[in-house]
Amino acid sequence: MIRYVRLLAELLALNWRLRPLAAAGLVALCLAGVPTTPAMALALREALDGIVQRDPRAAATSAAVAAIAYAVGLYLRSLAYTLETMLGDRVGTLHIRRHIEEQLTRLDGLDHLERTDLLDRITVLRGAAWRLNHAPWQAVVAVCDALRLALLLALLAAVSPWLLLLLGFAAAPLWFEQRGQMSIADAETGTAEAFRLQRHLFNLATAAAGGKELRVSGAGPEIARRQREAWEAAVSGRFRARLRAAAWTVAGWTLFTGGFTAGLLLLIDRTARGEASAGDLVLAVTVAMTLRNAVQDTLFAVGHAMSGRILVEPLLWLRGYAASAGTTGGRTPPARLRTGITLDGVGYTYPGTDRPALDAVSCHLPAGTVVAVVGEYGSGKTTLVKLLTKLYRPDRGRIEVDGVALDDLVTAEWRARTSAAFQDFGRFHIRFGETVGIGDLSHVDDRGRIADAVHAADARVLVDRLPDGLDTQLGRPFDGVELSEGQWQRTALARASMRTDPLLFVLDEPTASLDAPSEHHIFQRYLVRARELAARTGAVTVIVSHRFSTVTGADRILVLHKGRLVEQGTHDELLAAGGRYADLYGMQATAYTRT
Amino acid sequence: MSRIRDRVALLVRLPWAGPGLLSALIGLTLLLSAVPAATAAAAGWLIDRLTGGDARNAVAPLAAYALVLLARHALVAVREPLSYLAEARIDGRHRAELSRLAASSPTIDALERSEIQALIRTARADPESFMDGTPGAGVLAQLDLIGRSVALIGASFVLAAYAWWSVPLLVAGAVALHQLRWHEGVQRRRVWRHVPNSTMRADMWSDALVSPAEGKEIRVFGLGEWAIDRIDRHLRTAYDPLWPMDRRILAATWRQLVTVLVPLGIVYVVVALDAARGGAPIAVAVAALVAGTGVFEAFDGAPQATINATTCIQAFTRLRTELADGRAVQRGRAASAGGPPTVRFEGVSFGYPGSASPVLDGLDLEVRPGELLAVVGVNGAGKSTLIKLLAGLYEPTAGRITADGVDIAELGPGAWRARLSVVFQDFVRYHLSAADNVALGNALAAPDMAAVVGAARDAGFDEVVSRLPAGWDTPLARARGGGVDLSGGQWQQVVLARALYAMRTGAQILVLDEPTAHLDVRTELDVFTRLAAHRGGASVILISHRLSTVRRADRVVLLSGGRVTEDGTHEELIAAGGAYATMFAIQARRFQHGFDDRLEEGELT
Structure with missing residues (x-):
């Protein structure tokens, strides 16, 4: 409070x-x-x-x-x-x-x-x-x-000082109304879930994305019906609370009116005896009429001011959280990577789960190499990438960049020397050139750099087809062009290609939504790019993929299984070892070679 | 006059509150409207008796006065929950009609248009968003207005008993005050209506700040400050015109002061002078003084509720014309007794409005009963558009699609879609129970729990269900009490079960739109093995660019330039050595020879 x-x-x-x-x-x-x-x-x-x-x-x-x-x-x-x-x-x-x-x-x-x-x-x-x-x-x-x-x-x-007794009676409606308001507030919280559900269903029914499926499955009327059901459940709870509040209010004002009438009776008696004027009586009557408004206005304002508390608690929490979970480290990353990135017994468990997503992973990613991370769904590949980009901090073990703990590097500076295209990439509904350019804010308007990045992502054909080229607005909501999944993925790849001097370059499932020729082109280009970056800054390029075809050319392949690093080596070494990698690779390869 | 039409549009929604509740509310409102006049009369009577000398005679008027006072408190208190319920019923029906309208228009193209989404935002009437006007509040405001008018008449009688001319004088002032306030509200709305684009852009960035996908990139690329500046700029564009307008409103508020002061001052002074000179009895004078402010209070309703509700209803009315009402086609007949039909695309063309080049251009394609057809093509070749046309979500701009020779447009979307099941890439995650999440794969048939369980077993989802805290009744969303969030792979199983459920309950054509693009090898293999095993006699159309999966299809067609350019079995297409063979070779060769087999760009075209 x-x-x-x-x-x-x-x-x-x-x-x-x-x-x-x-x-x-x-x-x-x-x-x-x-x-x-x-x-x-x-x-x-x-x-x-x-x-x-x-x-x-x-x-x-x-x-x-x-x-x-x-x-x-x-x-x-x-x-x-x-x-x-x-x-x-x-x-x-x-x-x-x-x-x-x-x-x-x-x-x-x-x-x-x-x-x-x-x-x-x-x-x-x-x-x-x-x-x-x-x-x-x-x-x-x-x-x-x-x-x-x-x-x-x-x-x-x-x-009349006697009327001061009214003060006690005036407190009655204040107290009773406040009781009622509390019961209403409780009901609001109690029915919040039903209310959220009806909003979810309403949004589902009125949005275009879900609308496709609702139409084909015929679920539209059913969703509308359930939305109404959830609405009514929330409303009936809130209505009952208001009825209770009304009962409290009536009780409060009955008490008050009784007291007030007694006060007036007293006043009438005094007037009759000539101790008070008719004006006094008018005054009392006028005040009585405005008193209810005054009480209710006060309660209303207090209620509104207090309802701000619902918001204030999260705000105070956010401030505290931002202060404690804020940035760490005071050291600047090196201009050039000399030895590389080392993981030592790194583990990470998502809050609220009991199984570690990554467990005791130790390995060295030498400067200037292309490292592939492979594994099945949920093996911890993306978690590893998020740890490297400091989006998560490891629970156990440590990550070092040229011998300096990643935690000690200023996050913003480390990020400035990182570039990444993620599996669940962002879709920024701005102009096409900008959506690429924001990959390096200092060059957000640099057409030359943007064109290079577009080329790197093999997206030039796409840009040529857009009505206004790089200036084309993206996104149907803004009357722009809506891109397909694969085309959006290319914007993410191009964005990741804007920075020219990263120490760490991450490609997390970069071609999942692309067709075969595009995938091929892009991998060729990024392999070349990885070599250029390696020569310039000693950068490590990390490619995460579940398509084994794409990673055979990597200098080193890390195989993750259920959060553990089970194998590492080159493609040939791993095939020769005949372990998990060879098994999974074989499964995909036969899909192509078997007749 | 359109303002009258708007008021009528509000009043016709009054019965939505229900007959019992509505009569109770009307009764309460009328009783309440009698209160000001009754108060004035009782106060006058009381003063009269008191100044008359014998205070003991004042007991009766005092009792009357106390009774009126109590009645007023009780009426106001009881009306509050009833008004809430009426408002909620009206809003609930409005929202239900809106979601039904949006969810059942036959095609999807309207819903994808930005102006339609803007209209939905205006019409959605979310009572927890304070910027939204809700029709309920507007409708109740009309009832309130009626009550106030009755109260005004009552007060006028009291005043007229003193001097008839005071009535038109005060009423004119009150009406003028109401007009001034109404005008303010309208001005505000008008300026605000020009800015949704800027606020939408600001919202886009502020959504990006808290979305995991965009949020990651915002952090990696250090876009935080930059995005906030963007938000700021868009918001300033939206809000800057409001400030000078508000200042003008502020400067013009003195007119309200004059509008109230002049008539009220005249009436008060004349009444006081007259009564002091003995021209009017004191009781009448007191009643007139009390009733004078009552006239202004009768008009003191906030016009904002009416204005906002009107904006909301107007948007709804426009939506009703823009989204052709699908009420007639909600429910189609169940599938015909026979097996899956032969589907033919005959010279089908389609282009998005505002886009110069068509996506599909005279496409011919036949889907034979019971076959597993794969559709491939580079990104943007129109594969997803083809599916939307097949499902009747878009209408072809030229050509037609037939099922066993009958145009699907003639079958009507309800009947036709009853025979289809489509797994979209952006499938729906219902915040409902696990059972509902499967059974909503076909909502046209009555829910069939046996089929749900069977479909889940075929999809491998039953194991997940057995581990859920409340089994089939567990809501699949953490936002629900006792709910859980599923992983991406588990959702994939839900969706597969949903599709298999639809097949078990009458769908004969299953369409898969890149269902496994984000899955790993084992899961993908598992999905297809299960599908192949359980599809029965249904036709399956698979869209994928994973050619290792595609090759398992009975027939493969390649889309390019808006037409089918290659058509045959995997082996035939490989033998033909066309673009498909090249695409396959690229993916396959990487396994056979490693990384160095580069392909020249020219070879692909």
Whole structure:
């Protein structure tokens, strides 16, 4: 709670720093609005007293003041609404969103993107920037509303201290309503799963990708039906909670009305005895009518400010996580690789699983060589690649680059000397030239370098066929060209070819979606490229593949099986050894040679 | 006037709340609308008795006043959950209709268009996305408006008892205030409507930041800061026009002040003067003062709910015309009694809208009953398009596709697709139970658990199921309670089971669109062995560029330049020495001779 209040204060300070005028204006508007309601009640009392005492001037003046108080209150609320929207757009959407995204990119690893429990919190945070800025302002509004409530009660007390007893009765609806709100909040959490399911099914039904399968299997109406079912399950739970909340509310206000009526009775008695004026009674009646709004506004604002807590917890977590899981190391990678990369007893287990994905892997990848990693599905090939690119940190053992622990290298600098094309490559819906160029940001607009990279990925024919060449927008959502799986893979390969001086070059299943002639071409080219890089920087090229045909030309082949390194050597050595490699190679080869 | 039509569009959805709930809500609203007038009257009565001298006479009006006060609290409290339920029912029906509409339009091309996806975003009415307008809120706002109008009439009676002219004066002010606020909302919407493209681009990058695929590359290539700057730029494009507009709105808000102050001030001052001079009884004066603000409160509804809901419903209406309603074709007749049909592509052409060159250009192809046909071709040769045409997801721009001589367009998509099963590369991962994930392979037939179990056994998925915490009832998504996430290979088994289930329940043609591109050797071999063993008499169309798999087909066709250029058994095509033979030779030779057998580029064409 204290952390939450501190964060609200920090967010207010951010508003103040970025938009001092608007922020100060909004606070002033909220504060200025506080006395308008009590002022109107007071003015009406004076007006009535004027009427009773047959004093037209006093009556008219007070009536005019009441009208002004009402109109000004309404005006201030309108201004505050607009101003808060403006701050939400400026500070929330632009700055807080940026802050969240910066925290996300500070994370070197991938855990937070691959573990559902972490991803859930990030999902909550994304798109919540506007609401995050709303929370502190609702807190300001809550404070002002509470002030207004206090003023109104003070007015009653001024009429008769007896009416102060009402304070106790006013607490009743506050407490009861709050009980009800809690039951509603519980129901929201309890039905969140049904709600998520209905959103998943809705998105499935309305997206084009799943739409193909839904049509062929005829599952569309069934999915629509289940979506509605999940919706109704969520709604009925939430409705019942609201009914309970309504019962609490009615109980609270019944108590209050009883107390208030007793108070009025007291006042009537005093009026009859001439100790109070009719104006006092009007004042009490006016206050009673506005009291409910005042109580509800206060609760509403408090509720809104508190609902920000749902967002604040993940934000605080993300900050802490980014700080602890952030970047490591202080050393710069060498300009040229001399000995190579060494793995010593490296192991890695995915969080939430009990079987290690990699276990006690020790090997040396000599500088200037092409190393192939082969193995079956789930043997740990991709995990190995992710460890080398520092996307994961090994749980056990260590990785050294020319004798320096990989952990000690500044992550950003090591990455700057790495290039990679992954199996699940990115599809960036930007212009074709950019999607390649971002492989080396310092040359993102360098047409020559981009053309070279396109050539390296054997994608020149593809570019020639695009309507605007390198300037073609990609992606159907942006009215661009939609590429096929294989064509997207080529963009990833071209992107990986932008950097010209990497120490580590990774190709993770680079041709899985390509046809035979393309696969062949690309492997030839990348083998040549690997030799060029080796000559320039002593780079190690790592090729991961389950197609054995593609790796026979490697200098060294690592065979992984269930996370362990079971064999290593050249193609000929491994064939001669007659082990696992020879077995799997034979299986693929007979698929071609058998008649 | 279109605004009236919009209001009507909202009002006709009122019955979606259900008759009982709707009558209860209307009753509550009417009772509530009587409250301001009743309060004013009771307060007037009370003051009258008090100033009349005998305070003991005030007990009855006091009781009346207390009763009105309590009624108001109770009515407001009870209306809240009922409004919620009505709103949720209306939104639920809206979303169900929208998803049914989107999921059952016969072809897929409309759904792939960006403007249709933008319309769906506008119409989706997700109540947890605060930018979305929901029809429920808009519809309820209309009910609220009706209640307020009744309240206004009540307040007017009280006022008219004092001076008739005060009624039009205050109502004119209230209407003007409402107009001013409405105008603000419309302005905001109008500026906002011009920016979805920029926000979509910003969202694309912010999605990339948290997607494992793009996220990896963003890290390796150090794109974080750069991507954030991009997001910033796109957002500024979207939001920059809003700031000056909001400043204009801010500067113009004084008009609201004047609109309220002038009529209310006049009425108040005149009432007070008149009453003080003895012209009006004090009770009437008090009632008039109380009722004066009531007129403005009657118009105090936020117009935003109505405006947002209208935008949402308009988008829905447009979608209904854009996505031809597939209600008629949802359910096809089950497969005909005979075996798989002969399928013929007769001079079929297809080009994507906006793309100059056609993907398929006068293609002729026959798929014979019961054969295992492999379709190969370089990337972009139109293999996937061919499948979409076969499944009726696109309509050919020229030519026709027939089944046993009948145009599949005449059969209707429902009847035709009942005979098909397609495994797409981007298959669907339902967040539903394991059993549902298999049985949704054919949703046209009633779920058949025996067939589900059989298909799973054939696909090798039964072993996985036996290890699931709740067996067949386990949801296949960690987002569900008690759910699990399957690995990529396990999902492949689910999809295979799904396809085999469809075959067991009447599908006669199975299409596999590169189902194993990411699988390793053993798994691929396993998939095909199982498929070959369990396909029964069905025709199978396999799309693959793994020629080691393709060669196991009965017949192979090569697509090139939008037509079939080679057609025959693997052996025949090899003997013919065409492009297929070259492709096969490249893949095979690498095994036979190692890496150094380079092929000159010219040989491939």
